[in-house]
Amino acid sequence: MIKLAFMVDTAYVLGFGNKELPFQMDKITVGDHYVAGRKNLQFYKNNIFKSGTILYIVSRSSSSRIKDMVNIKMISDYMELVHKYKDSKDSLVVIGGKEILMLFLPYASEISVIITNKKTSGDTVFKEWKTFNLRLKKIEEWPGGITYYYSKKPAPVY
Numbered sequence: 001m002i003k004l005a006f007m008v009d010t011a012y013v014l015g016f017g018n019k020e021l022p023f024q025m026d027k028i029t030v031g032d033h034y035v036a037g038r039k040n041l042q043f044y045k046n047n048i049f050k051s052g053t054i055l056y057i058v059s060r061s062s063s064s065r066i067k068d069m070v071n072i073k074m075i076s077d078y079m080e081l082v083h084k085y086k087d088s089k090d091s092l093v094v095i096g097g098k099e100i101l102m103l104f105l106p107y108a109s110e111i112s113v114i115i116t117n118k119k120t121s122g123d124t125v126f127k128e129w130k131t132f133n134l135r136l137k138k139i140e141e142w143p144g145g146i147t148y149y150y151s152k153k154p155a156p157v158y
């Protein structure tokens with residue numbers, strides 16, 4: 001199963017996720033393995049993942065600095081992950097940034113989004129997920145925002 005988990009403000013600007021709202025981000029990012037874009041790596045360099053959990057970093061190039069980090073696998077062909085996890089009982093959580101969220105969006109079966117009332121410090125708008133046919137499964141309201149849990153029909157993989 002592939003799940004997108006991210007935070008935006010009310011203008012759909014992506015925030016810095018776990019730095020700004022650690023408790024809410026921890027809730028929506030529960031899963032077995034993770035994938036992030038190479039530009040997003042700064043948020044995950046203090047490796048907090050449990051043993052056995054893989055953080056895949058999608059990049060067209062390789063970097064020795066990234067390779068040295070534990071639990072991390074560099075991957076250039078994101079479709080390898082789509083094939084591996086789309087119908088798997090293991091979950092792959094897509095934690096951003098926008099380029100990587102866009103790559104996996106068609107194949108995700110779940111989308112968990114935090115909408116914070118506080119303006120985020122980012123400048124990247126991500127609202128393409130709203131154009132999909134989503135089924136709202138759960139809403140959690142908390143002081144400062146709302147978390148939406150959606151399911152979605154994933155695109156077939158050939």
Ligand SMILES: NC(=O)c1ccc[n+]([C@@H]2O[C@H](COP(=O)([O-])OP(=O)(O)OC[C@H]3O[C@@H](n4cnc5c(N)ncnc54)[C@H](OP(=O)(O)O)[C@@H]3O)[C@@H](O)[C@H]2O)c1
Binds near residue numbers: 038076096100123
């Ligand atoms: N709100 C949230 O939950 C959240 C979470 C995370 C990030 N963010 C925000 O997102 C921003 C960063 O996002 P971003 O969109 O700029 O970057 P990103 O998605 O983190 O990473 C982009 C990089 O991914 C690699 N990539 C992209 N498409 C690829 C493809 N088809 N095949 C192989 N590699 C590919 C490239 O790496 P190479 O250049 O190495 O080839 C590219 O430079 C940050 O500013 C942050 O604020 C928000």
